[in-house]
Amino acid sequence: MNVSRLLIAAATTLSISAFSFAATAQEKVTLRVHSFSSPVAPEAVHMVLPFIEKVREESGGRLELEFYPGMQLGGRASDLIQQLEDGVVDFVVTIPGVTPGRFAGLEGMDMPFTNVGTSAGQTASLLAFADKWLLDNEFEGIKIIHMHATDAGVLHTTRKKIDNAAAMQGLRIRAPGRYVGEAITLLGGTPVGLALGEVYEALERGQIDGMAINWAIMPSYKFEEVTKFSLETPLYQTPIMVLMRQESYDNLPDDLKAVIDNNIGIEKSVEVAKKIDELTVQAKQVVKDAGNEIYALDDAERTRWIETATPVYKIWIDEMNSRGLPGQEMFDDILAITAANGRE
Template sequence: MQRRLLIGAGLGALAAPMVAKAQQSFTFRLHSFSSPTALDHTLHLDPWAARIQQQSQGRIRIESYPAMQLGGQPRDLPQQLEDGVVDIIWTVPGFTPGRFMGTEGLEMPFMNTGLSATESVAAYEFCTKNLADTEYRGIKIISIHSTDRALVHTSRKPIRVQDDFKGLRLRVAGRFIGEAVTALGATPVGIPLGGVYEATARNQVDGFLINWAITHPFRLYEVAKYHSEPKGGLFQGMLLTLMSLRSYNRLPAELKAVVDANSGAALSKQLGEVWDTQTQQAIDATRAAGNEIIEIPDAEKARWRNAVAPAYEAWIAEMNRRGRNGRALFDDMMSVTAAHGRT
């Protein structure tokens, strides 16, 4: 509880000036797939909603509905936002394949900086620059931040070189990381996060690609004994907090200012810093379980990077198909992430 309060207070650095209390007030519904006890709520969504209410002098109230309490599946969240069923959502691109295709490009291997604080700023910059008029049309972006660094976790066979991928079935969370897994020689499998532990324990998959932080609350170190990590990680997942522009535009200027002060690149960076605080404790729990953490040498990392090039080409082709200049977008993604420390 003390950690939660301290981090929530840290995020308060984004505070806007207090606004005078007035008669008109607004209630918005926030829908999330995540558990109410997960850090997505305890260290992000709940403190964020509390700040909005406090800084608006109670004129903005955000009702939080975690764990899909308003119905539907996680894949339905963007449609619920567009249909006006809810006003704010917290989601990830892979849950709604194709809906946030441009953003999914940031989840491809070796597009990452290794730290959520820096990757989050790069992601926010890339998306607002290149995708605001397409996949974020009609949306007020509250934040786009990333997980901490992700790697390959396996249950029985350690991965030390690329050839070790052959014959493995590995859980992935999105299309393009799946394309990369195929290029490396394994078979990608789509499984919801809540099913990863059981699927691995039952040998339905041989492992999974996932970030460090999430392994701790889901105790995934109990079913995966080997953890193979190139320097800086393999990739980082994207996390989206989005508000309907229609709902945002209902607010008078002084209340829009409250939302604006708790949105954007600064918030994305601070949320990234929260994720980065979770990495080491997950590593410590993994080591305490007696597991092996395998550091992939730079020369082998270079082999993996070359091998996953088909995933990049698949993303470029998909963006071209959607009427965008896929190569130009890819080059800009490389430029933006490099500027923020891509490894």
């Protein structure tokens, strides 16, 4: 892996400054971080807030990052990348699924059954795949601060178990992205797009019958209160990213750039992922303590689900081909990389 390009390298060329003047060595700089998720979500507690604190500490208070979780600055999660590119904010915390097509290659790591294992293992897969295929075509004008794979995303439902595809028929399931949504459709359900902050109420009111979401985030939103059944069989894992506007980085004096660079890196991403794996165990216990049932597909049924979801892969491969990229080779690489890192 070309580590020097991913998460660590400082920019070598300067963009046109977003500010009216470049920050000098002794000025205090305040930048804004906008996030789609809750201030108590795992990515906030274990990734964003520690990063903000370290930056403040190592800069002697000269670099202040203001954190706005839960879309406090307005808009929807799908607006975050545009807000970053327009200079409305300097950092965003997002997932590729909320802006379909913007990170089309990275969405390949969000497809059902291709990237399931531990957060630590599949974070290594994610970084390897992004480094090999995506840095030169999906992150122009963006500096990657952090990237990790969530723990396993599974189905949580309100009224009944989904232990076979027939049980999915007619159910309205909140999906985190288009490829998981396509798989839900193929299995007989109806995917519904909802922001995380809207899901609890939708479950409580019966507007949806369940959701596809990773274990670790369950307690942060108290979803165990409004679901009764959790399918332990892993379906997918989602990349979570902290991205910085390249112009905002370029405008910093060298010593503050060094503070940013000192607090990013592959090792730090994997370190966060290991913490997420610990949270998985804790979240499952929270779900059990709420009296909910955790169950799994048998091997034969899981195989049927994978076979049913296979057309999803062709959709992604064809999209890569349409962008002038070798879709089949990239897909084969996803399977090889994730298998090497413990895909189930």
